[in-house]
Amino acid sequence: MSEAHSEPHPLTLPEDDLFGPDNLPYGVFTTEDDQDLRRIGVRYGGYVLDAGAVADAAGSPHAGLLQRPNLNPLMAAGRPVWQAVRAELRSWLTDPAHADVLTHNLIRIEDVTLHLPFEVADYVDFYASEHHASNVGRMFRPDGEPLTPNWKHLPIGYHGRAGTVVVSGTPVVRPRGQRRAPGETSPVFGPTRRLDIEAEVGFVVGTPSRLGEPVPQSALREHVFGVCLLNDWSARDIQAWEYVPLGPFLGKSFATSVSAWITPLDALDAARTEPPGRSHPLLDYLDDSAAAEPCGLDLRLSVALNGHTVAEPPFSAMYWTAAQQLAHLTVGGASLRTGDLFASGTVSGPEPHQRGCLLELTWSGRDPLGLPGGERTFLADGDEVVITAWAPGPGGSRIGLGEVSGRVHPAR
Numbered sequence: 156m157s158e159a160h161s162e163p164h165p166l167t168l169p170e171d172d173l174f175g176p177d178n179l180p181y182g183v184f185t186t187e188d189d190q191d192l193r194r195i196g197v198r199y200g201g202y203v204l205d206a207g208a209v210a211d212a213a214g215s216p217h218a219g220l221l222q223r224p225n226l227n228p229l230m231a232a233g234r235p236v237w238q239a240v241r242a243e244l245r246s247w248l249t250d251p252a253h254a255d256v257l258t259h260n261l262i263r264i265e266d267v268t269l270h271l272p273f274e275v276a277d278y279v280d281f282y283a284s285e286h287h288a289s290n291v292g293r294m295f296r297p298d299g300e301p302l303t304p305n306w307k308h309l310p311i312g313y314h315g316r317a318g319t320v321v322v323s324g325t326p327v328v329r330p331r332g333q334r335r336a337p338g339e340t341s342p343v344f345g346p347t348r349r350l351d352i353e354a355e356v357g358f359v360v361g362t363p364s365r366l367g368e369p370v371p372q373s374a375l376r377e378h379v380f381g382v383c384l385l386n387d388w389s390a391r392d393i394q395a396w397e398y399v400p401l402g403p404f405l406g407k408s409f410a411t412s413v414s415a416w417i418t419p420l421d422a423l424d425a426a427r428t429e430p431p432g433r434s435h436p437l438l439d440y441l442d443d444s445a446a447a448e449p450c451g452l453d454l455r456l457s458v459a460l461n462g463h464t465v466a467e468p469p470f471s472a473m474y475w476t477a478a479q480q481l482a483h484l485t486v487g488g489a490s491l492r493t494g495d496l497f498a499s500g501t502v503s504g505p506e507p508h509q510r511g512c513l514l515e516l517t518w519s520g521r522d523p524l525g526l527p528g529g530e531r532t533f534l535a536d537g538d539e540v541v542i543t544a545w546a547p548g549p550g551g552s553r554i555g556l557g558e559v560s561g562r563v564h565p566a567r
Contacts, residue, residue, distance in 0.1 A: 165199075165200065165201075165202050165257075165258060165261045166199075166248065166254060166257060166258070166261075168199070168200045170552075171552075171553070172200050173545055173553055173554065173555025174198045174199060174200055174201075174555050175199075175200070175552065176199075176245050176248050176249055177422060177548045177549050177552055177554065178198070178418065178422050178548070178554045178555060179197050179198070179199070179241060179244050179245065179248075179419065179422065180197070180198050180381070180416035180417055180418040180419070180422070180556075180557065181195060181196070181197055181206075181226055181229075181272060181381070181416065181417045181419070182195075182196050182197075182198060182203070182269055182270075182272045182415045182416045182417070183195055183196065183224065183225055183226065183269070183270045183271070183272040183273075183415075184196045184203055184262075184267040184268060184269050184270065185267065185268050185270065186262065186266065186267055186268075187266070187268075190268070193224035193225065193270060194206075194207055194208075194222075194224075195207055195221050195222070195223065195225075195226060195229070196262075196267070197244055198264070198416055198557070199248060199261065201263065201264050201265075202261040202262060202263060202264060203261070203262050203263075203264055203267050204244075204248070204257065204260060204261055204262075205260040205261075205262065206221040206244065207221040207222035207223075208260045209247055209253075209256055209257060209260050210222070210243070212256045212260075213243070213247060213253065213256070215240075215243055217229075217232075217236065217239065217240050217243065220232055220236070220240070221240070225271075225272060225273050225274055226272050226273040226380075226417065227273055227274050227493050227494055229361075230273065230359070230360075230361030230362075230380045230493050230494070231361060231362070231363070231493040232361075233361070233362050233377075234361075234362065234376060234377050237361065237380060237419065237421070238421065241419060241421060269322060269323070269324070269415035270322055270415070271320070271321065271322040271413070271415075272322075272415060272416070272417055273359060273417070273494050274494050275317040275318075275320045275494050275495075275496050276317065276360075276492040276493065276494035276495045276496075277314070277317055277492060277494075277495045277496070278314070278315040278316065278317040278320055278411065278495075278496045278497075278498075279312050279313070279314055279315065279484060279495075279496070279497040279498070280312060280313055280315050280355075280387055280403075280407070280411075280497075280498045280500060281310050281311065281312040281475065281480050281497065281498060281499055281500045282306075282310070282311040282312060282500040282501075283310055283473045283474055283475035283476075283480065283499050283500045284472065284473050284474065284499075284500060284501055284502055284503045284511070285302070285306075285431070285472075285474040286472060286503040286504055286505055286509075286510075287500065287501040287502070287503035287510070287511065287512070287515065288301070288302055288306055288311075289301040289302060290503065290510065290515045291514070291515070294514070294518065294519045307433075307434060307435040307474075308435060308437070308438070309441070309483055310441075310475040310479055310480045310483045312480070312483075312484070312497075312500075313402045313403055313407075315387075315403075315407060315408065315411060316407075316408040316411075317496070319408055319409060319410050319411060320411045320412075320413060320496065321410055321411070321412055321413070322412070322413060322415050323384075323412055323413065323414050323415050323557075323558060323559040323560050323561070324415075324560055324561070325410070325412060325561060326561070326562055326563075326564045327388055327409075327410045327412070327561040327562065327563050327564065328409070328410075328564045328565075328566065328567055329346050329347060329350055329536060329563060329564065329565055329566040330346070330347055330350075330390050330393065330405065330406075330409040330566070331344065331345060331346050331347070331566050332344070332347065332390060332393035332397075332405045332406065333393065333396055333397065334347065334348070334392035334393055334395075334396050335395075335396045342396055345566075346565075346566035347390035347391070347392055347393050347406075348392055348533070349390065349391035349392040349514075349520070349532075349533045350388070350389075350390055350391075350533050350534040350563065351388070351389045351390075351391050351512050351513045351514050351533055351534065352386050352387075352388060352389070352458070352511075352512055352513060352534070352540050352542075353386060353387040353388070353389055353500070353501040353511060353512050354386065354456050354458050354466065354468050354501060354502050354511035354512065354542050355384075355385040355386065355387055355498045355499050355500060355501060355502060355511070356382060356383075356384065356385060356452075356454060356456075356470055356498070356499045356502065356544075357382065357383045357384070357385035357413055357496050357497070357498045357499070358379050358381075358382055358477050358480075358481075358496070358497050358498070358499075359379065359380050359381050359382070359383060359417055359494070359495075359496055360378055360379060360380065360491050360492065360493065360494065360495035360496070360497070361378065361379065361380030361381075361493060362377055362378045362380075362491070362493070363378075363490065363491050363492050363493050364378065364485060364490050364491040365490060366488065366489075366490040367488040367490075368485075368488070368490075369440070369482065369485045369486045369487075369488065370481055370482060370484075370485040370491065371440070371482055372440075372441075372443060372446065372450065372476075372478035372479060372481065372482045373446070373447065373478075374481075375420075375450065375477060375478040375481055376420060376421075378481065378491055379420050379477065379481070380417065380419070380420065381417035381418050381419045381420055382417070382418045382420060382423065382452075382556065383413045383414045383416065383417050383418070383556070383557075383559075384413070384414040384456075384542050384543070384544055384556050384557065384558065384559040385411065385412065385413050385414070385498050385499075385559060386411070386412040386413075386540065386542055386559050386561060387407065387411050387498060387500075387501075388407075388409065388410045388411065388412065388561070389403075389406060389407055389512070389514075390405070390406045390407075390409070391406070391514055391533070392406075393405055393406040394406025394407065410561070411498075412559050412560070412561045413496070413559060414556065414557040414558060414559040415557060416556070416557035418554065418556055418557075422548075422554055423452055423454075423546055423554065424549075425546075425547050425548050425549050425554075426452050426453045426454060426546035426547050426548075426554065427448060427449045427450070427451065427452060427453075428449055428451040428452065428453045428471050429449045429451055430443070430449070430450065430451035430473065430474065430475075430476050431451075431472060431473075431474055440482050440483075440486050441479050441482060441483065443476065443478065443479060446478070450476040450477065450478040450479070451470075451471055451473065451476055452470055452471065452476075452477075452546065453469075453470070453471045453546060453547055454469075454470035454471070454544050454545075454546045454556065455467065455469060455470075455544060455545055455546070456468045456469070456470060456502055456511070456542060456543070456544045457542070457543050457544065458511065458540065458541075458542050459540070459541045459542075459543075460524070460526060460531065460534075460538060460539075460540055461526060461527075461528055461538055461539055462539075462541075463526050463527060465516060465524055465526075466508060466509060466510055466511055466516060467508060467509055468501075468502040468503055468504055468509050468510065468511040469502070469504045469509060470499070470502050470544075472502075472503070472504045472505065472509075473499060473502065477497075477499070480497055480499075481497070484497060501515075503515060513531070513532065513533050513534070517531070517532045517533075520532040520533065534563050535563070536563050536564065536565045537562070537563060538562070538563045539560065539561070539562040539563075540560065540561055540562075541558055541559075541560040542558060542559045542560070543555075543556070543557070543558045544556040
């Protein structure tokens with residue numbers, strides 16, 4: 156007679172689970188029986204906790220914030236509220252007194268549909284990896300210096316298109332645009348032939364700031380609600396033709412995918428690390444030599460193309476930190492708004508297998524990747540890209556950052 160195996164209790168997680176009580180990322184979900192009701196959820200193991208329902212049952216003063224259709228009201232409430240809500244969630248999930256209420260409000264993750272968890276206000280993409288910037292410089296300026304003269308003095312960035320930030324799993328339609336082939340004098344119009352990815356980390360702003368008042372590096376925790384994975388899809392041939400003199404436009408504006416889970420910044424305390432050594436003196440507002448805590452993050456990314464791992468970029472190698480990016484973003488007087496998203500730029504390390512885009516991995520198409528389904532230089536229709544990541548957590552644990560995925564659909 157075979158021995159019956161009971162289903163493990165949803166509140167009992169293995170010690171190595173990436174989504175335990177030290178993580179608790181936020182998302183927004185619907186269920187099959189109520190597809191119009193968007194609810195805030197918290198990832199716990201293989202389940203989603205209906206945070207608003209539990210908060211209401213527990214008589215939490217924050218129940219109203221957790222019963223909204225997106226995270227923006229919670230993010231706008233400020234850090235003291237974020238900390239209080241996080242403490243409540245941890246208490247509910249670890250205190251046996253709440254077990255019955257929790258069990259009735261835990262939903263298997265495969266039984267929910269995840270949505271873009273916050274309304275994006277503005278989107279800024281930086282260029283913070285020295286290894287990525289140097290590789291691109293060597294490809295495009297082989298006879299010159301790899302880095303531009305300003306690169307070691309400020310975090311270079313550009314304003315993207317907030318309306319095309321989409322949640323993980325959203326199809327990515329191959330964009331059309333102008334491109335000019337090498338040696339040709341005139342451009343042609345059509346689908347991009349050099350569709351690429353950029354493995355990045357995004358930072359989501361909660362607390363706004365006033366117009367005209369710069370935000371110092373030391374205020375990062377007061378303004379940044381959490382972290383997500385991000386893929387800034389890029390049409391390299393369209394970008395190459397349009398970006399001089401003003402920078403990326405149509406080559407970047409068709410889709411930016413973000414993970415469905417926003418990891419609270421406080422969940423990444425054990426992942427804080429010193430950034431790389433600075434080779435140039437920095438102006439006061441960017442100088443982090445006397446920072447109260449290290450502002451680098453030890454995040455381990457992995458990039459898979461059609462199920463095959465092609466890169467493992469280390470975020471700890473990023474030259475410019477999120478705190479410096481925030482300070483530079485606002486130093487001219489620009490205000491922060493709840494829902495602002497700023498991204499790190501392509502995450503690349505010093506080794507070939509640590510490069511976070513196909514442009515680098517194939518050296519602009521010169522060295523195709525050998526994959527089980529055939530060689531790739533840039534993306535083909537039907538290709539699926541999945542970026543995952545984890546970070547060190549308390550006591551040797553690991554914090555999962557979920558995933559950001561997208562499949563390429565043909566041009567329309």
